[in-house]
Amino acid sequence: MDRKRKRNVGNKYIILLVALICFIACKEEVEKPVIKEELAVVEEPEEILEFGFNLNDYIVKRDTIRRGDSFGVILERNKVGYPKIFHIAEKAKDTFDIRRLQIGKPYTLLCSKDSLELPKCFIYQPTMEEYVVINFHDSIHAYTSRKPIKYIEKTATGVITNNISETLEEQGLSPRLAYKMADEIYAWTIDFRRLQKGDRFKVIYTDKYIDDTIYTGVHNIKAAFFEHNNEPFYAFEFMTDSTKGIIDYFNEEAKNLRRAFLKAPVKFKRISSRYNLKRRIAVYGYKVRPHKGTDFAADIGTPIMATANGTVTESARRGGNGNYVKIRHNATYETQYLHMSKRKAKVGQFVKQGDVIGWVGMTGNTGGPHVCYRFWVNGKQVDPFKQKLPEAKPISDSLKVKYLEFIKPLKYQLDNIFFKPEIEEEEPEQTIITQANS
């Protein structure tokens, strides 16, 4: 009997214990979310980092340098006294000359987070990437730094219906992609004024961002594929000289896409008259007046560039040519540039491709501002657009192996970008309007 009671008591204890454990466990389960909520409340506000500071620690005042502003004027306006301003300027001068502030450039003041709002730090941004910090919180120290840059790789495809700019614009892509393809990468291999409907392209390029947020445009094209008249043209960016930073585009067989000659001696050009041996002109009574040059119309003062490396053999003002410069490039090639407003080349001078040798004008026999570009092969004037121009510096044999390895993954990537399936135009739904004759 006694034993039985004991067991009963024991059982009661066990039941109680289980109930207690259950109670605690259940209670914990209930309480858990409460704890979580409390943690969320305590959590610190998110850091806003810029210029290496947590902006939450300050009252941030942003402005741009205005006419009449100086370092002193700005600080004085923000309740800093002149003795202190002189002291700061003196201490900072080895890093940054405060007189170099330019109108229109942004600056930021980090001020104390109290009712006084006293400036503790002056940050000036001479460029989008660069900034100067003059910190006078405790001790005075100044330094220059750069904002973090990020390059984001992107791809794009397009099919030409009219011209490349339109195709890019329709997709909201940067016009810089067109410029880079037409004037830098394929300037020698594809005539972008003669694209065909259905020509198409794929590009792998990078966009540049400052501080993760500020978009500054297309940085570079790493690889491109252009199908023109059903013919494929690959292009891969490759650095051939890392010390000089020389970058060129080569095709899948390591052939340089650039030629020894620029296509034109001026940028932003319009060809106003092509090489034509049978040209007839009204003012000459429609007699044949062969035009052995190519005229590029451009505004007066547009820089004229040497289209290839060479030595200046003539620089003079003479008759119908007006101000002109002639360059010998090698035993085979010579070029000449007429009607300049001003020359910038001396006989005997060595010029490099792209060097400015004069400016567009109207000297000599001309009806409007243009540069008449003449091209000689073995002493005979020819049409440069009909020439197979010599390849620019070919890739060296040792680099070629490296190049072909380098482009393998890029080419694979390019080949696996697919053109968006063309949206088939649906037949517009026919709405039949029946008119009730009354």
Ligand SMILES: [Zn+2]
């Ligand atoms: Zn001409």
